[in-house]
Structure formats: C-alpha cells, structure tokens
Amino acid sequence: MKAFFFDIFGTLVDWRSSIISGLKNLDIFNNRLSELELFVINWRKEYQPILNKVNDNSIGWKILDELHEVTLETVLNRMNFSNVTNEEKKYLILLWHKLNPWSDSCKAIKQLNEKYITASLSNGNITLQKNLFKYANLNFDFIFSAEHFKKYKPNKIVYRGAVEMLNLKIDQCVLVASHKNDLHAAANFGMKTIYINRAQEYGSFKNEFKEKTFKADLEISSLNNILNDIKKLKN
Template structure:
C-alpha cells in the first residue's frame, strides 16, 4: 500500500471549533439586558417584568435557540435553491433574533403596511441601535483559550487556513477582531457552494496548490469531518463543549485523530503532530 504524503495544510472549521459560540452569546445578551434594565426608564412595565425573569441560564438557552433557527433557515434555503447567499445569513440572524425577542415579550414590534418593514416600538427592552449591535454578535466571537497559542505552534509546520460556511469579509473581520493567526482565510462563498459539498473541500485544496491527501480538516463537528474525509482529507476532531450537532456519527469512527474535550485543544493537537511548545 502506498504511504500517504505528509500533511501540508490544516483547514479549520471556525464557528465552535476556533471561536466560542454559546457562552459569549449568552454573556452579551445577559449584559445588554441588564444594562438596558438599569439605564432605560421607558421600558414597558410588562416588558420589564419579563426581562427581569430572564436569568443567565435562560439567556443561554435563548442563544442556543437563536443559533438553531439560523441553521434551520440556511438548510431550508439550500433545500430550495441548492445554495445559500452567505451574506444574507446576517439578515437571517437579525430576523431570528427579532422573532425570538418578540416571542419572549421583550420587543414590541410594528409592521409598516406600506413597506412591510418591522420597526421596534418604544417600551421595548432594546432600541433599534442596541438590537442591531446584538444581532452582529457572530462577527466578534472570542477564540477558545487554546486557539491562538495552538495556531502559533501549528504555523511552524503547516499552513493554517479557515474553511467556514460564511462569507469572506465576515471571516476576515472575525479573524482580525481576535488576532487569530491563520495563514490564509477561505470561506465557502469563494467556491460558490457550502460544506459538506465536495466543491468546498476540493476547491480549497486546489486553491492552496496541494492534493487532498496532503490536507486535514480540523473541526468540532463530525458531519463536516465526514464530508472532508470523503474527499480524501485527513479528519481531525477537536471536541468542544456543546458543539457536536450529530452525536450519532460517533458510531462511524470518522476521525483519524481525536483531541478530547479535557485536553488542551489546538496546543494538544500541535503536540500530537510533533510540535512541542517552547
């Protein structure tokens, strides 16, 4: 049997794998709600009562539901059209946040009958500016504690490249926001497709000038790794808390390498790939 060539490029899923999602979203929602309750005396009494009942744990659940709605909308778009406009995901997230806040009685909404635009009414927990800022949480998510240090180590031996279902400007902004030291930033919109479509994995390898067998995908999601492995990539699973969306795939033994949740993430990955921390 012919030996596989050595790895040259590590591609990385980003949301959940490289940057945290659930805790930062809950933290920002919780902080914004409390600041609004303290500073805005014009909040409707009923809205104020409902907002006061929102514990941190409830905001944590709220954030998970918000993310879930966005994924559902994306899947529906893909099912209908075979693709998705990743720039429109920002609008999907904004619409989902508005819907959820209204459902919890925290936003008072009015639809303009002439334009069908939805406006936030006075008395809501958040005004329009606060709402729009919250809706862009996903542009400023923080890295996991091991992300930047681990990538610094991995960069000694490999090219490290994002490969995310997002659009390139968003990803470049997110990487710059947290100073994450990737050597290249790729996103699925560059390949006019979405993961797990082979066009994304194979297009990324071709763009880097390497063969698929010289690449690995690093991800906290087995479905993503399954798609990459089917294209000839190595599959490296880095477990992250609450990030696995399809736990049933654990029965398929997809990963070639597993970094457990209680290990040190990308730093542990660097060690497993022969790079020692100084």
C-alpha cells in the same frame, strides 16, 4: 500533510459564552437574565436548517450575517421579545464578529503556522471572519468562506473549492473541527480529519444537537499538544 483547515465556530471560539456575555449589555434582557443561554441556543438551532435551505436552493444565496438576521427574527418572535430596535438587532448580529477564543486556540495556530499552511474553512462570511480573527488574535495564512463558493458546509463544493484554491492534493489537507457532520463531509471528499472535543460548546444543551456517528483520523480533547498529536496522522 501540507495544510490544516479549521472550522471556527465552536472549534476555535466559544460562541455560546461570548454571546451570552454580549446579551447582558442590552436592556431588553434585563428582566430575563435566566433565559440568556436558552436564547443563544435557540438562535444556534436555527443555523443548520437555514444553511440547508440555501444549499438546496429553497432560498437564494445570503451571507451568514444576513442569515443570522433572519434567524434572529425567528427567535425573538418565538421567545416573545417585542419592541427590539433595529440598532439592537444589528448589535446582536455583530456579536458573532466578536467571539472569545478557547484558551488553546491562538497558540496552536501560531505553532502550526511555523511548519504548515493554515486556513480557516468556515460558513462565516469574509467580513465576519476578518473581524473575528482580529478580535480573537487568530492569525491564518488564508481565509476561506462559504461566501467564496456560494454554498455552505457540509456541501462538498466548499471543501473542494478551498483545496483547489491552494493548488494542493486532497490527501495533503487536514480539517480540524469540533463537529462530526463537518468532518464526515470532509472525509468523504478525501481530506484527513481531526476531531476536537469541545465539551463546553453547547453547555447543558449538548444532547439537543445531534451529529453523525463518525470516527475521525485523530481525536483529541485540546490543541495544547497539536504538533505532537498530528504525528499520529498517517502521511
């Protein structure tokens, strides 16, 4: 093993709680505080469907910030939020640039950096990732984005492109993610896989996010012992 690639949203950062916290700063939510989590979940539910539309060429290429703008409009309309200003919409989109890391994320990346190549492998656009990593203190050797390849995970072009850009063999690379659809696609390409169970990613809405049945090469519940855990992976 030479390189560890990491999914970001959910795997290393807590998008749900972070965005809920950010919503509280807007007056439009003052009288609807009980709906904050539902708003965030509804927004996230629009994520994969619109990525699929890009991947199958139903819509042209757009970076994730632009797709978040489209899906935000969908959710605002569906939940009857009216008179939302452009400034407020921009604020909401940029919340995805400032997400809090899980308590074990930063230390794990730092430890892996001492022995291996580390890289993000995210659907987040490059600027989003750079802002997020600065905010969350996540220090990777490399940043890889769907923006580099003009396709979104789980399209195999993303995994292949990242591996090729590091000039590595497929079986030298590991993907760490909290989403089995992502890991399944990486495994089909030939990467080793580590599933981390982020039990609180979706809160009480976990059952509304369906994923493939897939057994990763290694399954863990935290990154606290990552250097010892990866010894269980077959070289």
